[in-house]
Amino acid sequence: MINNKSKIKTIGVLFVFAYLFIRLFVYSDSVQAQEVSLSLSPPITELTIQPGRSYIQVFTLRNDGAPVTIGPKIFPFIPLDRQGHAELIEDKNSVDVFAPWFYFDQTPVSLGTTGSRDFYVKITPPVGTEEKDYYFTFIVEVQNENNLGINNSLAQARIGANILISVSKDGNPSKKASAITFSAPRLIDSFSTLNYKVVIANTGFSFFKPTGKITVDQIFGSTTVLNLAPLNVLVGGAREISCIQDENLIPCTLPGKFLIGIYRSDLTFTIDDSGTAIAKQIYTIAFPFSVLIGVAIIFIIYRIIKRLTG
């Protein structure tokens, strides 16, 4: 009798254990990997504004990672290179100079997982602001507290959206461009590719986008058009311009597996699709040098073999 009771008890315990074990796997909640995951929209704002006038831009931040506390800031930036990268100017003096331009809630806010926050940034270049371009980045940074008490390097994630501002009284700032580089090899092997390098400089007072194309004419042959990507060229800087196809940026490369003959390439572009076109022309000769060298090597080997066997 006691034995039976003991057996039932053991089976009961085993059953409960098995149930809990299965439930652990079947019903357990999904675990979120520890990560900081932020999205910011829109990533770039382009604005032409009169001094003294205001514009409100809304930046939407979404948190898809673990709960975080974030703080918004705005820093001026300068173009860093010809690839469209920016260098933030974070020293206090530079930031303070432009503090009157921006009004937004700078209080750090906590965001739970999947939480989002709209930041309303009121942009007001003061009356009397010089008519030219000003570039900023709206930054949202994760607030870390260094209280680990152990040797460490804190990793602080920041995500930013660029703000390009042209201050202009008449809304029509002076825009000027020059093609400082339009190049391609003058001589290429027929089996190589014909790559173009286009660098456009901004010598005016407002950023612009070039609208244009490279037209490649094979003498006595076909014509190929490569469309330039409308990338921003900032004042005082230059930008290496890619080509665009089906909304994808691609290198400016002449398609084709075998090129032969003389290729005349014409670069033409306008500023923001208006005004006088700027043009440059270059020539490239494609010849099957590799084939010629191959034939020559075969011929030499043949002559050597013939001489040795003769």
Next chain:
Amino acid sequence: MFRRKLVISALFFVFVATFASLSFYLTKKTDSASLTSASTTLANSRMSYKAGVATGSSGSSVVTIDAAANPDITTNHLFPGDVVCFTDAGQNGCIGNTTYTVSSVAAVDGVSFNLTTPLGANLDTSGYVIATQSGGWTVSFTTVAQVPIGGSLVVTVPMADNTVGNNAIPDHATDIATGGFDLGRLGPSNVIVSAGCTPTSWGSTGLVTSIATGSATTDHVFTWTRAGSICSAASAITVTVGGPGIVNPAPKTSGHTQGTADIYGITVQTKDSGGNVIDSAIPRAAPVEAVLISGTVDESLSFVVASLAGGAQTYCGSQTYILSSATSIPWGHFAATNTFYYSAQQLTVSTNAASGYVVTIEENDQMGKNGNTCTGTAPSAGDYTFSAGTCIRDTVCASSNCSESVASDWITATSYPGLGYSLATVSASPDAPFFYNEKTRTWSAKQLADKTQGGETAATIMSNVGPVNASSIYVCYKITIPGTQPSGYYYNIAKYTATATF
């Protein structure tokens, strides 16, 4: 003899009379049966759009419709990309033989829309704006009785009364009974029996024998005669209308609710050689307004910093790594000096910004003891003395110094103490500017850019000139301290900044 003849004649008469009477009174006419599994499938079931024109001037790309009693009185059923034709009141084709494409439809007023190109002429304000919807049909059914040689298959398609039923202009009427389809200038080669009962034995090798376009009072009729062989009972037959297809009607002008189908009956019959109906069915064709499914995708940039597991891992080569978090590299207590310690994080970027993105890395300072300032980029004396501060320096990697902008192979823990980092690809992402194993190096490394105290420029660690979907890299940190490093709590802050390319 005569009597016998009389009896025989009388009996014969009675027999004939009885036979005739029985034949007349008892024989019942056979009723025709219903074809089974009958259906009509429209490849494009969207109703045609037809509204009256209110305004539309040459050179303008804005058109306003007339909200009066026409098939369509709003632009709810007109969508971007629709090709529209403007007719006169008599619907005599597209004016100027020109069609236009709708670029957008005003959601606010419900009666205007924009074209992708300006109008070439003023519109006829008594005419119509039409977006024709047409498509192929598939009519299927199964015979109940056989169709004899010489018999026929007849499909009747309703046509709108008192209209031109074969000009490819969608027709309309007040109700279903008087409405119907336009044949859209179908040819015989477009109307075929495509399956069932040896299709080539119907009509002219499957092609319709005749297309009778409807009139003011009659409907469209497709007829196939049966030749060659009997079509047996229980045969599944499919009729296909291809080519330009049949033009769907515009909504009926009376009692139509948008989103509710106008249902038309398509009559299918099989007949014997005498034209008597053998089987018949009336499958339904139900054109209805389409639904515009649209959504807006905002341009955005997404940036993820993820922790990575510790232990034996292969993030930047096979090493023992310290577990990281998303917000720190917790080196903890250095159990050994002149020994490399590794830890890593994973960065992932997604953006639909056309010109791509960039992620930079910088540090607020070198690792200062209790957070003290490490003035300059290099120690003022020894390996850890920075003027008044004590720090774990940024490594110089090797005799051929690495810096925040130049990488160098860092393999000796004893001679080159400090903190450095390297990068590795994840899922073949090419977005990093250098990798730990580049140039046949063991561990190609750089310093973190000391922006605040060293005046260095933040270094790019990920970039792309176009949109990317979950482009990802490992950022691997490495540290070693000399045996004389003063005890204490050392820390600094590494900042990742993700921005869209301008």
